[in-house]
Amino acid sequence: MSVRNATFRQLRVFVEVARHLSFARAAESLHLTPPAVTMQIKELEGHVGLPLFERQGRRVALTTAGEYLLVYARKVLATLKDAEDVAARLQRLETGTLTIGMLGTAQYFLPALLAEFTREHPGLDVRLVLGNREQLVQMLRNADVDIAVMGRPPSELNVRAEPFGAHPHVFVAPTDHPLLRIGHPTVQSLLPYGFIVREHGSGTRALFQAFFERHHEEPRIAMVLASNEAIKQAVMAGLGLGLLSLHTLQLELEHGLIARLDVEGTPIVRAWHVVHTLAKLLSPAAEAFRYFVLERGEGFLAERYGALLPLPSSP
Structure with a gap:
């Protein structure tokens, strides 16, 4: 044996x-x-x-x-995948399988962006793998994905992380919430209310915690849910306030189903990044996707979400 x-x-x-x-x-x-x-x-x-x-x-x-x-x-x-990628590079062919890891938040725009990419590269078999930030880091570490689209890049891995677009986060409330009567609620005015937050390991949860730590305040967690959709439904039902990516809220804001709180110091604007490990040689397909996102991503996001709110720089 x-x-x-x-x-x-x-x-x-x-x-x-x-x-x-x-x-x-x-x-x-x-x-x-x-x-x-x-x-x-x-x-x-x-x-x-x-x-x-x-x-x-x-x-x-x-x-x-x-x-x-x-x-x-x-x-x-x-190692075998790297060998296949080298062979593809030598042939200068954009064929084979491209596996892209994405945050749950990216599912609201990445499939549409990817549709444009695949129209230009019809020979590719593209797979999307969904995960929170912690799971994406593990996927990159294990070479389970060729490239990832995420917010805060991993400091624990040796990666190339390139920003391609603004990623604003806003506080949201039910449409009849009393804080909506205040023009610019302060951070302190949020504290009497409970928050519905993502799970530990989520980039949105880390951003939520960092925001309140920066203001030396301790928010009350009313509920922990593992998806943006669940948080939106809970906020709309009146179970608490939330902090979510603007990119998850387009339909609800446009149809008046949820309200954005114009809290002082928000929107919290971070960046979307396209990320891959430096130890991994990118295939021509992955390289083509990287260039596509860097070239088209910012304009795509601005066209799709720019009208929802102005995006001043966060302090």
Whole structure:
């Protein structure tokens, strides 16, 4: 028995099962049947000579051997992807698969921007992978994505992060909230009210905390929700105030379903970045996407969201 006899296909299946901790979800992601995934894992376990997963009913967990193999399997597949990218560069072809990681907030504009990109590059198979900031950092670290679109770039990784557009955040409230009668509410005037916030690991949550820390205030957290859509619905229902990216609010603001609070010191304007690790050689497809976003991103965002509010510089 020898790991040398394992195939790249078996390693890909193994990494996908380890990512989802589910044979069924791995099969769906790989466009295989669950029995095919099970067969590939059994063959790989035969080569290794040890079980890679512990199965208890529908629950799946990596064994110690599986955890060790996962580290090396990821390295092997990342090296193979780099080799494929080099070959594509030599051929000067923009073909193959491009995997883009994006923040949940970016889903409100990136698919439309990506539609323009794919019309110009029809030979590409483009995949979008959604995650919060913490998850995107891990995806970049593991080479699970070729490139990422995110707000605050990761300081914990050696990356190239290039800004391409303004990313304003605003406080929102139900349309009948008493603070709307105040022209420019102060930060202190927000404190009697509870806030609905994103989970830890989210860039929006980090920005929320940094804003109040900068003003030496402690906001009251009424509820933690794991998506921008859930926060919008909760705010509209009157369960609290929120801090959200303007790019998530276009429909609600235009139809008067939610209200923006013109709090002093807001909007909080950060930047969108296109990010990739310096250790990873970009394929021609990823390089083309990077140039496209840097060239078109700012104008696209300004055209789509510029009319919603003026964007003064945050203090």
